[in-house]
């Protein structure tokens with residue numbers, strides 16, 4: 001009897017430890033918002049947050065997850081033009097829905113992309129779409145109609161190359177706007193939609209318009 005009680009007690013302790021570990025590892029460590037309110041968003045998209053070139057997160061519980069850096073909560077002013085620069089370091093995963101290879105909702109309806117061609121040479125041009133199979137991630141704020149596909153770094157590019165994508169969009173009234181990536185980039189998860197695709201702080205977040 002005593003043995004059975006101690007087994008049950010041990011089991012209960014293990015369950016509690018597992019719950020605390022789950023909360024600690026998955027729920028709590030969220031990067032805070034970018035400091036202050038800004039009309040300029042400078043972001044980095046990476047294949048592994050622990051190995052980022054600009055804002056590596058060495059203490060991240062998932063250093064091998066894809067992510068937007070330095071954080072995924074951004075505060076911007078209402079009814080303003082927001083200039084965005086995304087330093088994109090990841091290779092292509094490809095879009096499941098080719099529709100999202102097009103640019104929507106930016107000023108001028110396009111984006112400017114500095115990238116590397118199939119020979120590894122640097123190129124630059126304005127684009128209104130990319131080959132959907134070459135998307136690494138997308139920057140999308142559905143409630144503002146903003147969708148921007150981010151070109152994956154060409155395999156021929158020199159090591160540690162970065163594609164630089166710039167564009168601007170207009171905010172509406174104050175509120176919290178959800179944003180997310182539409183590329184199923186959660187490698188090693190079911191259909192690529194788990195892990196960083198469903199955990200705050202990696203491939204989704206909040207645009208706080210004030």
Ligand SMILES: [Cu+2]
Pocket residue numbers: 066136137138181182183184185203
């Ligand atoms: Cu993504």
